[in-house]
Each structure stands twice: as C-alpha cells, then as structure tokens.
Amino acid sequence: GEDVEQSLFLSVREGxxxxxxxxxxxxxxxxxxxxxxxxxxxxxxxxxIFSNMDMKQDQRLTVLLNKKDKHLSLRIADTQTxxxxxxxxxxxxxxxxxxxxxxxxxxxxxx
Amino acid sequence: xxxxxxxxxxxxxxxxxxxxxxxxxxxxxxTLYWYLQNLGxxxxxxxxxxxxxxxxxxxxxxxxxxxxxxKGVDSTLKIQPAELGDSAVYLCASSPSGLSNTGELFFGExxxxxxx
Numbered sequence: 001g002e003d004v005e006q007s008l009f010l011s012v013r014e015g016x017x018x019x020x021x022x023x024x025x026x027x028x029x030x031x032x033x034x035x036x037x038x039x040x041x042x043x044x045x046x047x048x049i050f051s052n053m054d055m056k057q058d059q060r061l062t063v064l065l066n067k068k069d070k071h072l073s074l075r076i077a078d079t080q081t082x083x084x085x086x087x088x089x090x091x092x093x094x095x096x097x098x099x100x101x102x103x104x105x106x107x108x109x110x111x
Numbered sequence: 112x113x114x115x116x117x118x119x120x121x122x123x124x125x126x127x128x129x130x131x132x133x134x135x136x137x138x139x140x141x142t143l144y145w146y147l148q149n150l151g152x153x154x155x156x157x158x159x160x161x162x163x164x165x166x167x168x169x170x171x172x173x174x175x176x177x178x179x180x181x182k183g184v185d186s187t188l189k190i191q192p193a194e195l196g197d198s199a200v201y202l203c204a205s206s207p208s209g210l211s212n213t214g215e216l217f218f219g220e221x222x223x224x225x226x227x
Contacts, residue, residue: 004153030214031213031214033214033215040220041220041221042115042202042204042218042219042220042221043154043202043204043216043218044218045215045216045217048213048214048215088153088154090153092214097142097159097166097167097214098144098156098159098167099156099214099216100156101153101154101155102153103151103152103153104151104152104153
C-alpha cells in the first residue's frame with residue numbers, strides 16, 4: 001500500500017484516547033476504512049466513512065476525514081488493553097472494487 | 112453465517128516446491144480477492160475475481176503464481192516453484208458484488224507460508 005501512509009507504532013496507557021493518523025492519495029475514493037488485525041488473525045472491519053462526510057462516530061470510535069488534505073484519523077476513546085492490535089487504513093480504488101491498504105499502525109495499550 | 116474459510120493455516124515447504132492455498136468465500140459473495148501480506152506490511156492485492164472471471168490480476172507474478180475459481184465459488188492460489196521471498200501470509204477476502212455495497216471486504220484468517 002505505498003499510496004496510503006500511516007505511522008508505524010503508537011503506545012498509550014489504558015483509559016487514555018488513541019489517535020491513529022493516515023494520509024491517502026486517491027481523491028476519487030468513495031469510502032475510507034479502518035481495519036483491525038489481531039495477532040494470527042485476518043483483518044476485521046472496524047468502521048468506514050463515506051467520502052462526503054467529515055466525521056463519523058460509532059461508540060468509542062471517531063473517524064475524521066479531511067478531504068482537502070487527504071487525511072483520515074481514527075480516535076479510540078477510553079482505550080483498553082483489548083484494543084492492542086494493528087490498525088490499517090484503506091482506500092477504495094478502481095471504482096470501489098478493491099481496497100488499497102497502508103502498512104498498519106501497531107497500537108500497544110499498557111495498563 | 113460462516114465466514115471466509117482458508118486452508119491450510121500454516122504451511123512450511125522447501126524452496127522450489129509447489130504449494131496451494133484454498134479459499135471458500137462467504138455464501139453469496141460473488142467477488143473474491145487474494146491478498147499478500149508480508150511481515151510488517153499491509154495487504155497487497157494479487158488478484159480479484161468477479162464470479163469465475165479474473166478481472167484484476169495485474170499484480171499477480173504470473174511466472175510462478177496461478178489462481179483459479181472454476182465454478183465461481185471456491186478458489187485456489189498456487190505457487191510453483193516457491194522461492195524464499197514468497198514467505199508471507201496469503202489472505203483471501205470476499206464481498207458482495209454490485210455498486211450499492213460499501214466495498215467492505217470480509218477476510219479469512221490467512222494461510223501463513225514459510226519457505227526454507
């Protein structure tokens with residue numbers, strides 16, 4: 001996913017908020033996604049945002065989209081140790097028929 | 112509802128040997144994807160099927176990799192011969208087809224290949 005950039009590592013304390021950032025390049029992406037991958041498992045969709053929105057909230061998750069800067073962020077409120085995983089930002093490509101992923105941000109939540 | 116099923120979960124082979132991975136998508140999902148995930152990297156698309164037709168295989172190294180989805184359901188990804196650099200996780204994903212869906216992909220747990 002060379003077109004999608006993410007910071008590689010984030011460490012937070014349990015109970016704090018986590019913010020994971022992503023920049024993408026395909027301005028025609030219809031949807032942008034956050035996936036979560038736990039060790040030894042496949043990717044699981046966390047949330048997504050339609051490109052005409054600038055914010056989406058889903059329980060502890062808040063997604064912010066800045067289309068002008070092609071910047072996407074995921075905020076996890078009250079981060080728990082079970083949130084420790086790798087988080088991938090993804091953009092739709094080829095008219096929405098495949099996803100292009102970033103390299104992933106490894107989130108470590110410490111007690 | 113059963114998710115995407117892949118097998119084997121783990122495979123260790125010597126270089127130059129062949130290997131095959133199998134994927135059973137979610138029932139009713141017409142679109143099937145094979146992704147390659149190297150260690151510390153995000154998934155990279157190898158091939159996308161719409162029913163039995165490979166509609167995007169531009170990233171598939173065709174000298175050694177092949178894939179098929181003969182009846183538009185299960186799919187097999189083959190590597191022959193395997194090289195050391197092929198050690199990675201091979202992820203299968205599926206999605207419903209049609210322009211109305213959100214483009215969400217449903218992933219299997221992956222097949223981890225180690226080439227010695």
